[in-house]
Amino acid sequence: MPHEYLVIFQYHEPEPRKLFERGVIEDYESTTGVFIEAEAVEDALAWCEAIAQELLRRCNDDRSLDWSRLGYSCWIEPNPEKSFWGHCLDFFQHVQTNEMPNIDAMDTAAYVSWQDARGRPSI
Numbered sequence: 001m002p003h004e005y006l007v008i009f010q011y012h013e014p015e016p017r018k019l020f021e022r023g024v025i026e027d028y029e030s031t032t033g034v035f036i037e038a039e040a041v042e043d044a045l046a047w048c049e050a051i052a053q054e055l056l057r058r059c060n061d062d063r064s065l066d067w068s069r070l071g072y073s074c075w076i077e078p079n080p081e082k083s084f085w086g087h088c089l090d091f092f093q094h095v096q097t098n099e100m101p102n103i104d105a106m107d108t109a110a111y112v113s114w115q116d117a118r119g120r121p122s123i
Contacts (some may be wrong), residue, residue, distance in 0.1 A: 005041065006092065008033040009074035011056040011067065013108060030075075032106050033034040033077065033085060035094040041076055048074040049095040054100065059107045067084065 009028050019039040034051055038044035052074060079081050085092075091114045093101035104110065 002037045002096075004037045004094065005044040006033055006034050006035050006077040006080040006083075006085065006089070007044050007074050008077050009048055009052040010072040012060070012070075014060050029072075030108060032111070033092045034101055034106070035092055037094070038097045039097075041099050044076065045074055045107055047095075051095075051101060051103075055103050055106050058103050062104055090114075 008031055010031050012029050032055070034048065036044040036047055036087055037045065038047065052072065056067045056070075056072075057063050057065050077085060080086065088111070091107065091111060095101045
């Protein structure tokens with residue numbers, strides 16, 4: 001029986017990466033998440049890796065980037081409502097395995113727009 005998992009993952013966007021390379025900032029990685037309906041945790045994690053790969057390549061406009069080779073990871077958030085992510089669960093899209101979310105609605109700019117539309121300050 002399928003279960004819906006909140007899967008959080010790391011990636012990077014080009015602007016913070018450039019600042020990191022110039023020594024301006026110490027951390028350039030971003031995180032976001034997606035709810036994935038899957039038969040098993042392993043299926044949700046595997047599908048999240050495909051989503052993360054696509055987001056990384058799309059937001060950096062570089063099809064050669066390899067999410068796993070860059071050392072990024074994804075993980076299941078066991079208790080979404082009580083997690084650090086509790087304030088933004090509505091931002092995360094819901095998909096099934098083998099269904100891509102709207103990748104353009106997952107990056108930092110999309111999150112800021114989502115916050116602005118709700119009259120909430122971005123964090």
